[in-house]
Amino acid sequence: MRPIGIFGGTFDPIHCGHLRTAFELWQELQLAEVRFLPAGNPPHRDQIYANAELRLRMVEAAVADQPGFVVDDREVRRGGMSYSVDTLGELRAEQPARSLCLLLGMDAFLGLPHWHRWRELLGLAHIVVAHRPGWKAPKRGPLGELLVDYGTGTVRDLHERPAGRVYVRAVTQLEISSTELRALLAAGRDPHYLVPDQVRQIILETRCYAPPRGSRTSGRTTGEPA
Ligand code: ATP
Secondary structure (H helix, E strand, O other): OOOEEEEEEOOOOOOHHHHHHHHHHHHHOOOOEEEEEEOOOOOOOOOOOOOHHHHHHHHHHHHOOOOOEEEOOHHHHHOOOOOHHHHHHHHHHHOOOOOEEEEEEHHHHHOHHHOOOHHHHHHHOEEEEEOOOOOOOOOOHHHHHHHHHHEEOOHHHHHHOOOOOEEEEOOOOOOOOHHHHHHHHHOOOOOEOOEOHHHHHHHHHHOOOOOOOOOOOOOHHHOOOO
16 A cells, blocks of 8 residues: 655645655655645744634645545644644554655644644654755754655655655655745735636635735735736
8 A cells, every 4th residue: 555645734825846756756756645734723823824624625625626636624623722743643543554654844844843742643644745945954963863764765664664754755846835835925915827727716705815805905915917
């Protein structure tokens, strides 16, 4: 049985950088599926902009047409903090022998030592790190050591064992972030081509990232020239 990719995030909102990365990893690592898990209540976030139900709805809309992409809403349903170690523990209990690959962007990987019980993650899953613009793999510190001790350059290792290896993979670099998207939307600009059309539609309908009505820039997300 091929590995399952686990792609967690705040997805506030999901964008084409997330989707392209997931797609390339799905194809190149020959994953059975990529499971998107929007965080209900992500740790290390001062503020969330769209509520969990809406972020979940945008993720569902974004992946609906892509075979191999599925949405798992357990972190939204679970309540409390969305710790990856808890989620992976649940998935491991459901799939005792299956290879599980936790998919992370390099920026998320660099923050790993701040995650709750992070040293337990490799006992539950492999970690696959996708290069993101401007980030390099660490050579020193706990993550440098992790790469020396558990790093592999071989996709086969991810298929042959259920967990325990770290694999770093370059992906096409789309310099998009949810932070920049929210800023663009707050400035009344159109997110066309940065997010899937279905997500753009939800954003425009709900105005979840829009400036307050009546502000100087409102109305520009209609796609009409400013
Ligand atoms: P924010 O700007 O609000 O921090 P984000 O764009 O980084 O959001 P998250 O939901 O925090 O999105 O990220 C979920 C996962 O996707 C993380 O592992 C992150 O590293 C990865 N990721 C985010 N943006 C990209 C991108 N453009 N290319 C590849 N991976 C990305």
